[in-house]
Amino acid sequence: MEKNDPITITLTDRLFDTIQRAIVEGEIPSGSKISEPELARQHGVSRGSLREAIGRLEARKLVERKPNLGARVVTLSYEQLIEIYQVREALEGMAARLAAQNMSDKEIEELQLLLDQHGRQIEEQHGEAYFQKQGDLDFHYRIVQGSKNHHLIGLLCNDLYHLLRMYRYQFGMRSKRSSQAYDEHHYLLNAISSRDPEMAELLMRQHIRSSRRNVERMLLEN
Amino acid sequence: MEKNDPITITLTDRLFDTIQRAIVEGEIPSGSKISEPELARQHGVSRGSLREAIGRLEARKLVERKPNLGARVVTLSYEQLIEIYQVREALEGMAARLAAQNMSDKEIEELQLLLDQHGRQIEEQHGEAYFQKQGDLDFHYRIVQGSKNHHLIGLLCNDLYHLLRMYRYQFGMRSKRSSQAYDEHHYLLNAISSRDPEMAELLMRQHIRSSRRNVERMLLEN
């Protein structure tokens, strides 16, 4: 008998998702104060539930809270973005290493198909960066999953991912290097399917460093 | 005038600290269910505040919560411990790299003093592992701080640290390799004071891998 735990969605869960999206997309401006009574009224919900949702957002570093002063949406900064890239480099590098050891042949095959599809998209729509951006996320996401390390997966896909998404939205970070990224993905996948952990980690770290340098250049133009 | 924000400790903060300590030290057994009414009564506090504290513990992966079923203290496992060591290797490796770039000369000097002190302690009390265990934490802690990357510092010193402490308590992990660890710390500090990021990261990762292998051996004995 399948013990299929019926997934119940609690009110706090929905609030958390909704507010997180609003913050990531800048609907609630970065740096602004969050008024509990007002937000609770807007969502037609009690303050208690709202506070729990805010607590989770705080754990994900999307809001900062000071006792008796309330919560503010985190303030984006160039320095913090660099910090995030450094953490990503470390964690995703390790993820790639583990993926080279732990991904199943089937998963690798599917990843190959995904990458082929990206290649065709790049040829067809010259520089339409949006799909490639989504594709970049998909690709990284699968490798992280392939590490089979649940801690790593949680840190990258739950914590860091949304913060990064917030920067992408609000700093208008569209990559002008989709074809280069595609090549780098290609080399990386080769390392993984050759089951070469050392090389996989090295290539992933280089890939993320390139990405960081690209962002740095972009932000210097202001 | 110094705008010294008066640090007020909220009730939830105290609860969080207290319960976290109880969980880490095994006072509340790993895997056991947490009854909100009972815990609230024990601490003489309302369920609302308690729930917020539990939420924070969940964010730190010390408890797991399922909707309408309640919270359980996380179940320790060999596999999870290995996962944690892998994450640590990635993050602390990056921390060492950054520390080699960002620590001040003064901080490096103080770290040297700390290490000298550890060396004397090892000579005096042959294998009294407790102090060395604390010393090991101090040493790593300072390097993480030296990275000057606040995200990294938060992940390691807030999230991972307590989980690791929980394993040390409950698996009775006392290291029998304090003098080897001392040597490794020594080489690592050399790399940092030579401002060699690459070498610092390499040595830190080897150090943590050794530590992991030591744990693996220890657990195989059961």
Place this chain on the structure above:
DNA sequence: GCGATGAATATTGTCGACAATATGAGATAT
């Protein structure tokens, strides 16, 4: 005796109200 069914009980999710603290406006003194 064993498993299914349903009522009684307990636990979690959500809410509104009160207490403690911070914020802002207005009055007073320099």
Place this chain on the structure above:
DNA sequence: ATATCTCATATTGTCGACAATATTCATCGC
């Protein structure tokens, strides 16, 4: 006019109660 103090207002922290969901346990049918 500026700065300080005081009081009124608003916001956060904490609490107890109700609603929704899970668990327990006795009963029933086989």
